[in-house]
Amino acid sequence: MVNPLHAKPPEQFVADFFTAFTDAVVHGSEDASDVVSRYYTPDVVQVADGVTLDWDRLVAHLRPVRRNLRAYRFEVHEAFADGGRIAARFTIHARLRKSGPVSTRVHMFAEFTPDGRMRRAEQLTRAVTPAEPGTGE
Numbered sequence: 197m198v199n200p201l202h203a204k205p206p207e208q209f210v211a212d213f214f215t216a217f218t219d220a221v222v223h224g225s226e227d228a229s230d231v232v233s234r235y236y237t238p239d240v241v242q243v244a245d246g247v248t249l250d251w252d253r254l255v256a257h258l259r260p261v262r263r264n265l266r267a268y269r270f271e272v273h274e275a276f277a278d279g280g281r282i283a284a285r286f287t288i289h290a291r292l293r294k295s296g297p298v299s300t301r302v303h304m305f306a307e308f309t310p311d312g313r314m315r316r317a318e319q320l321t322r323a324v325t326p327a328e329p330g331t332g333e
Contacts, residue, residue: 200312201282206275210284210304213312214270221258222265228258237315244319267291280308280315287324297326 201209217235224231232255236242242249249257268290275284288300301324306317 201277201280201308201310206277206282206284207272209277209312210275210282210286211270211272213314214286214288215268218261218265218268218270221262222268228255228262232258235313237309237313240315242314242317242319244317245321264293265290266293280310282306282308289326299324299326 203209204212213235217231220226220231220234221228232240232251236251236254238251240249240251240254242254268288270286270288272284272286275282275286282304284302284304284306286302286304288302289297290299291297300321303320304317305319307315309315
C-alpha cells in the first residue's frame with residue numbers, strides 16, 4: 197500500500213484531507229462516527245487552543261458543523277512532512293448559516309498513520325479577516 201502522505205506534496209495532502217473530510221461531514225448522510233472512522237484513528241487526540249477533543253468529542257463537534265457550515269475552502273500556506281508527521285500553516289475560509297463569512301488561521305503539528313488517518317494533532321488558531329469561500333482571496 198502506498199502511504200497517502202507520501203503520494204503527494206504535504207500541502208496537497210493537508211488540503212485534500214480536510215476538504216474530503218469536510219465534504220463527507222457536510223454533504224454526506226452517513227453517521228458522524230462512520231465519517232470520523234475514515235479520517236481519524238479510534239485513539240485520536242486533537243488539541244486546539246488548549247481544548248482536547250478525543251473520539252467522542254470530535255464526533256459531537258461534527259453535529260453543529262453539519263447544521264451550520266454552508267461553504268468552505270482550505271488554503272494551505274505551507275506544510276512540511278517528516279515520516280508520518282506534518283507541520284502546516286493554513287487558513288480555513290468558511291461561511292456559516294447565521295453569522296456569515298469567517299476565516300481562521302491554523303498552525304498545526306499532526307501525526308498520521310500509514311493509511312492517511314490522523315492520530316493526533318496540536319493546533320493553535322486565530323481569527324483573521326474573512327474571505328468568502330470560493331474566492332481566491
